[in-house]
Amino acid sequence: MAGHAKQAQQLARQLFKLSLVDGVVSAENVGGILAWVEKHRPANPLMVLKAYQRLVALELARGQVRVEHAGAISDHVLQSISAALAKKYGRPLAIAAQPNPALLAGLRVRVGDDIYESSAAGQLAALAAAL
């Protein structure tokens, strides 16, 4: 069982590499890979597809900036955040804004695994943890 999982992981990684064009996930390539899997039915296709989905989801999250904000936020601010982060990560980043009143004030920006917290709720949580 462990051997099957390892094989599935390895194949998923190979398929994932083939999904990238210039370091970005290509919808066209993903479609091609899915068609290939359906046609050739590798061993444990469910395991392979789940592992593949996970890798693609992580990569997509790395290429996206999710901005949570408590109040109104202008397009100009969003664009400047996106530009600053694109420069920092050295890759183009898509931006998506989402209101989140639980932050009380300020912003929370997420890029892949990284979170940049500049919100009142975050500061209160840090204060509570420090007490």
Place this chain on the structure above:
Amino acid sequence: MSTILEQIESQIAKLSSHAVKKNTGNIRTIADGVAKIDGLSDVMYNEMVQFPGGAIGIALNLETDEVGCVVLGDISQLKEGDEVTTTGKLLSVPVGKALLGRAVDALGNPVDGKGPIDAKETYPVEKIAPGIIVRKSVSQPLFTGIMAIDSMIPIGRGQRELIIGDRGTGKTTIAIDTIINQAKINKVGLASGDPKFRPVYSIYVAVGQKNSNIVRTIGALEAADAMQYTIIVAAAAADNPANQYIAPYSGAAMGEWFMENGMDALIVYDDLSKHAVAYRQISLILKRPSGREAYPGDVFYLHSRLLERAARLDGKGSLTALPIIETLAGDVSAYIPTNVISITDGQIFLETDLFNQGIRPAVSVGLSVSRVGSAAQIKATKQVGGKLKGELAQFRELAAFAQFGSDLDAKTKAQLDRGSRIVELFKQPAFNPILIETQVAVLFAMQKGFFDPIEVKKIVDAATSLKAFFTTRQEALLTEIRTKAALDKDLEAKLQAACEAWKSSYGA
């Protein structure tokens, strides 16, 4: 004035509004104290990670697309998908004298119900052991209070001496006796006001033991008034394996604080067999490749990096380690025992047969050794007990040989008589360590033949009577032995006279 304050406030406001960067991941699976986490792309090896609900973990496996963490603390509230955050810190525990007299868990949190611990400092749990240059050779004695050990297998400050034996042979008792003896010596030394006196603080690390045993140990230390110089680090059998894995390193960090600050400390790891088992469990769940007896490949490093932290530092203090290993059916050639034997500077081997014969402590003279040797003995002990180990070894050999023949020459008979008397003399009840000056007096009496006319069966009584005689009526003489630490002609004459006086009173 107000402008200056405003400037500072605006600076603070600027700083506090800075975005805080966190690196996060999500729990993918969690089982048996080990969590597999997606994300955490910036995590470092051995870094502390924060789980929801206050639990913390240590990143042990950094893989291509997941991180394996051991979780310390309560895992019952954690579930798949929970967010985990890196902290950028190594796991640290509180250190310092505030911990003395307290029982703490593997993370240094109090578990004795005596309230919070006011520790001013923390030390990282994992630390590189002191290098070659900063070390000094072991030459100061650390008295266990057990006559058989102090006279034949002396332990020095900064040494690592393994206590090994089957279950129920008195391994923990030797360790507890040693801790109690340090407390006794500390009390006497501190009361004397000697500026050169260096107290020894003790740390007892219980790994994978029953809680009832830990309570019993604490009880024995409290009864002997030794807790004031002792820290208990408890990772009981019911604790998760991650806590059992970390506990010895936490104890070592606490001991290192004493060593780094010019003090001497003693640490007991009770026991490293269970520690290896806890690490094996973690490693197997982390899917690390297993080797002999299913232990991971780095099980030697697990113990070597721990025991190397015991040292005597030049210009600073020392950390003496007494690791304990439990053998199965006396097999010292098993995997973990041979590993730890090769790491330590000697071993005290306890035999089940001796224990069952009533020879307690059941120290096997043939298999026990201290590689530091007499460098860690005071001159007085060398003078009175230098030949004991050889005599006892000869006795064992002759005793085995004598079983086959009834006619023995006078010399062999005398050697057997003397050996059996030494064996009796070394019998000592648990939790009753003897101060080194009393040991010297008793061994002097043995060397000078004061026990020869006494029947072998009555040697224990006679030795008890002699000890009582010296402690109650010859206190000045004992103090002189302790301060001089060597027997000159004058002291020998006084000892001879005292022994004569005891002999006449005992015979009467």
